[in-house]
Amino acid sequence: MFRYLIRRLLQMVLTFFGATFIVYALMFANQTDPIQALAGERPITDSQRLALTERYHLDEPFLGQYWHYMKGLLTGDFGISLTNRKISEMMADAWPVTIRLALIAIVIVAIVAIVAGVISGIRRGGTFDNVTLVLTLVVLSMPIVVLAPLARLVFGIQLGWFPPTATRDAGFYELLLPALVLGSLVVATELRVTRSAVAENLRSDYVRTARAKGLTRQRVVGVHVLRNSLIPVVTLIGVDLGNLMSGAIVTEGVFNIPGVGFNLFRAIKTEDGPLVVGFVSVLVIVFLMVNLLVDLLYAALDPRIRYE
Structure with a gap:
């Protein structure tokens, strides 16, 4: 190791x-x-x-x-932006709100994708499986530049269910709608991957052996099938984090959230090179660390995997 x-x-x-x-x-x-x-x-x-x-x-x-x-x-010096502000101070203001937004989105994605994917895999070919297939195709066909303004207009302005904008100190409720929009980028893909993994593992020899030993259906699915089915889902987490960060540029811009994506969009628009490179450098570090953590989780999920 x-x-x-x-x-x-x-x-x-x-x-x-x-x-x-x-x-x-x-x-x-x-x-x-x-x-x-x-x-x-x-x-x-x-x-x-x-x-x-x-x-x-x-x-x-x-x-x-x-x-x-x-x-x-x-040496820890990110420099000064063209607006004469320290980039480290701008990061300190922007990162907390983006981290909260990404965490809420990841939790929503994990819950929806795993629960719906397991149900679809168990009841493949049924009504629930077909409905989720149609919904995921609809979500995948809508780019974030269309979905974010549409969600803000319908649910934030016309219906008033959610705040149409969020501040730097926004709480869970203010970030819920942007998190739902942001999570829609990856929830459809992870749901289909979970569904395929569950359906494949249900036809495996070890599942038939477990059923022959008299184990209940809940234990077979919850312990054996789910654990092996989560391996491809965990694989996508590292990639999905990059998708969430890139999607945050549009989402934070639409909802006026002063986070990393909002600052990146403004810096690109004004050709503020030091600010863009500074934020992207930290994003690269986060992306690399998450992928390393995902690789280490393989061994915990699958005892057959060992790093020598």
Whole structure:
């Protein structure tokens, strides 16, 4: 296990540097004029432009800019955004609300996908299975850019069931509708995967053996079938986290939630390269750590899996 962890950590380091380099290149290599983009239509004096250019090393080659950024990042300094705010302070304000939103979405996804998937797998071909199939296809066919404004208009404004916007200190109820919208990105996929895994495991030899030994149906499904069926679902959690974070850009923008996605969208729009790279760097770290945790959970769910 120790050697496996060392190998994975080395892979994570290489992945982190590769991902940050690509994002940095996309933001800075072909950048037109971020200083003017930030100012909009307002004129910028030559002295202001010179000072900002020196502060952000915009007059240096691309590799020089990347070196200055990584040197600060490795020492815990995320730099200063083009709005003259410390990126670390902006992260401290944005991350708590995004974490709450993602956790609520993940809990909703896990409950709905596992419960509905198990029922569909047990009663495959039945009415419940067919209804969930139609609903998942409808959800999958609606992109988040359509679903989020529609949900806000119908359930937040017209019906008034949920608040149409959420603040930085939003609680569970304010974040429930955005979490439902955000979770819809992945709940349909996980539901179908759970359903397929349950249906396949119910036809396995070990299930027939357990039934022959006289075990109850609840114990066979709850202990044996469910445990093996959760392995592909757990596999999707790491990927789904990335989908939730990317979907949060649209969701937080629609519901005016001042989280990570909202700040990323605004930074991309204003060509605020330091802010974009800073937030994406933390997202890469979170994504890598979650995938490592998912791999370690394999051994807990399936005793046949051992990391040597």
